[in-house]
Amino acid sequence: MSSPLLGYVDREGPLHALSGVSKLALALGVVLGAMIGFDVRYLAAVAAGSLVLWAVSGVRLRDLSVVLWLITIFMVLNNIGIFLFAPGYGTELFGTRHLLLDGPWHWDVTSEQLFYQLAVTLKYFAVLPAVLLFVATTRPPEFASSLARLGVPYRFAYAVSLALRYIPDVQREFRTISQAQQARGLDTSRGAGLRTRVRNLSSVLMPLLLGTFDRIESVSAAMELRGFGRGRRRTWLVSTPVRGRDVLVMLIAVMLLAVPVALLVVNGGRYWNPFV
Amino acid sequence: MTAPLLELRGYTFQYRAQAEPTLHDIDLTVRRGEKIAIVGASGSGKSTLLHALDGLIPHHFRGTASGTVRVAGNDPAQVPLVETATVIGTVLQDSNSQFVGLTVAEDIAFSLENQQVPRAEMPSRIRRAAELAGIGDRLEDAPQALSGGQKQRVAIAGVLVDDVEVLLLDEPLANLDPASGRAAVELLDDLHRDHGRTIVMVEHRLEDVLHRDVDRVVLMSDGRIIADAAPDQVLASGLLEEHGIRPPLHVTALRYAGAPVTAAQRPSRSTDIALTTQQVEAVRAWVEEGSPDDGSADAQRSRDERSGDAGIALDLRDVRCEIPVGPDRSSVVLEGITAQVRRGEMLGVLGSNGAGKSTLARVICGFESLSGGELRIGAADARGWSLAERGEHIGFVLQEPGQMLSRPLVTEEIALGLRARGIGEDEIARRTTMVLEACGLAPFRSWPVSALSHGQKKRVTIACVLALEPEVLILDEPTAGQDFAHYTEFMDFLRTLHAAGTTVLLITHDMHLALEYADRVLVLSQGHLLADEDPAVVLTDPALSARADLVTTGLYDLARRCGIEDPHRLVHRFVAEDREVRAAQGDAG
Secondary structure (H helix, E strand, O other): OOOOOOOOOOOOOHHHHOOHHHHHHHHHHHHHHHHHOOOHHHHHHHHHHHHHHHHHHOOOHHHHHHHHHHHHHHHHHHHHHHHHHOOOHHHHHHOOOOEEEOOOOOOOEEHHHHHHHHHHHHHHHHHHHHHHHHHHHOOHHHHHHHHHHOOOOHHHHHHHHHHHHHHHHHHHHHHHHHHHHHHOOOOOOOOOOHHHHHHHHHHHHHHHHHHHHHHHHHHHHHHHHOOOOOOOOOOOOOOOOOOHHHHHHHHHHHHHHHHHHHHHHHHOOOOOOOOO | OOOEEEEEEEEEEEEOOOOOOOEEEEEEEEEOOOEEEEEEOOOOOHHHHHHHHHOHHHHOOOEEEEEEEEEOOEOOOOOOHHHHHOOEEEEOOOHHHHOOOOOHHHHHHHHHHHOOOOHHHHHHHHHHHHHHOOOHHHOOOOHHHOOHHHHHHHHHHHHHOOOOOEEEEEOOOOOOOHHHHHHHHHHHHHHHHHHOOEEEEEOOOHHHHOOOOOOEEEEEEOOEEEEEEOHHHHHHHOHHHHOOOOOOHHHHHHHHOOOOOOHHHOOOOOOOOOOOHHHHHHHHHHHHHOOHHHOHHHHHHHHHHHHHHOOEEEEEEEEEEEEEEEOOEEEEEEEEEEEEEEOOOEEEEEOOOOOOHHHHHHHHHOOOOOOEEEEEEOOEEOOOOOHHHHHHHEEEEOOOHHHOOOOOEHHHHHHHHHHHOOOOHHHHHHHHHHHHHHOOOHHHOOOEHHHOOHHHHHHHHHHHHHHOOOOEEEEEOOOOOOOHHHHHHHHHHHHHHHHOOOEEEEEEOOHHHHHHHOOEEEEEEOOEEEEEEOHHHHHOOHHHHHHOOOOOOHHHHHHHHOOOOOHHHHHHHHHHHHHHHHHHHHHHO
16 A cells, blocks of 8 residues: 555654644644745754654654655645746845846846745745644544534535545555556556547546545535534544643644734835845 | 324435435334345435434535435434434444543443433443443454454443434444354344334344344335335335345245245245245255256366366465564464365365454465464465565455545546556556456546546456466455445455456455355464365354354245255255346346
């Protein structure tokens, strides 16, 4: 079995032991903090923190390699896109223009633009490790219960956690179907041309989709029979109690939110401007 | 007499998408403390009947109903689903896909969580339900770590946690190997006997159900109740065969011997039946009359003939397979398997769930890689072959036909693999016609795949694989979940393919299937090869059967009780006669 695309990674680690609520608070603190703040110093600090967190968490890069690759590709495309369509945005923001490289048409490279794109890139490094770590170190039932504790409707929270719970099963099913179709000569491996691959992939995805629908049907019948959705609230068997270190983590989360707000005032805007 | 707990009066139901009612004028009463088995062929309406009781009709499945339904005095259609669920606990088929928790304890807790039971009260109730269902020692385990039988126990515990009075089970034995099936039947019996639960189960594996007593057998056919009586009466009535249910084998054997059972002899179990001296004599005479070389020697001869000139199709030498099961963990699923498959053979691979049978097939097809040993396909070492290359020699038919069908039309589905191999359109047309004919699908050639029954879809997948003209055909649990009529039809079809020269590998946990159809069986247990033998020898070797978690059929007990020295002679006699009788029925029908 290949490792799951995205989901709980069953290893011992300091983050695994934390309560789901505090981890969710931390992830939310990082996400909101990075949304408000565009101060490069702040983003660099959070990004460094996120990377340290990943290093100590016991989660390995290859556990989530597919997702990490997708994000990396997206990050690179995002940066290229910004430069192609708005190469002068940095100058606009910071009000100065330090030319580094005189490019064709309006594609001049300026320090301001690089600085702005650095901030954008740092956001990826600040936010994504924190969010991925939350998913990877929180067991799906607790994942759902912590979402519900923070006020997300439990049906929604449960749906998300159930989806995560079934990712490995769907992957296994995908593998079996794909192998059976390859044995019939429908090559979906790297050897085949792109067009053939895409066409053959459809003969794997169709059975997978239909099978998944059947499965959703039977799971939902079973859940209804066992009283899912009967009340406006439900209780949860699994929820790690909130302990001292969880309180500490939640305080950090609040700080992560407070710092960019304070910086808004100090900097007199969302950006820290080193160019003046 | 106690008051009826479940009651249907003149109940008729038609699904919204169906042209005709699935249930007609059903009258059924279940009293508190009863244990009832509902049997019937596929499509007889038995699952629909369960859902009329548990409230999924009309709350989940819609349609029009008439007549009355009462569950503990209430109409399930009029009260919320959860209210019915406080009386009736339903265990659906395929407990695997119902597992919502990440551990056993979480799954059992699901209903308690929904009722907002405080967290502190949960562990004790979970423990009690789990112990009742015989899964108390696995509370912290993940679903992947459990066998099919254990998952089902979790599903049962998940409804017992609510102190329900009634357990409804939809084909509880369908995905279980015989040994776990018997264990499940024993568990249900304990819940009934020692804990006063009322039990209603739908199942067509009647012999396994009758491993423990039931109060009544309800026989359904075409949406109607045909019989509703004590099991002994139903067995003696001859109605089961007429409506596509296989009676226990010892009952059929006695009928073939010309000494059919009566209700008074309590024929439910081969171990308890009160055999008369006439019956014992009749069985002995019947076995004698089929001359000794009728069965085993016959099979032996055909084997010798084949092995003489035909080559080796598959050659496994010390095969080992290790599969990763999580981050940094792996388990050895196959170890030291050495066996050969000769061309033209029909070989069974027998073993309980998790014995490594499917993995063996997957290794042969290249779905899993070898971690030791050697695999030769024909005369060549298969190492480094791609899946497609192996697919030219070996056709693997998955257990679930849905996993292989991706095109809307039957002919397109068959052509798909041929086109991918660059075969010309003329040749595709020729092969399509040929396999449609061979698989009995010619009348359906222009049908949409979605309009076919489960068994027909399975034939389409076989047709697709056969069209590629492989030397060996591997089928994973070819008859799982099919009723007797479909089972017979399907297996006879496989036999015609085999007679036409295809080498067939049957992967199954069904001893009787292997006995009836395989020339030879490989018995696997916990990844090791226990035996490579004539199936009748395996069947009549209780020690071997027990080690492999297989179950000897009632024929073995019957032979023993009739004082027949070589039980496999009775077995061969039975298989031969059964074949004739069914062939005659086939011609007549």
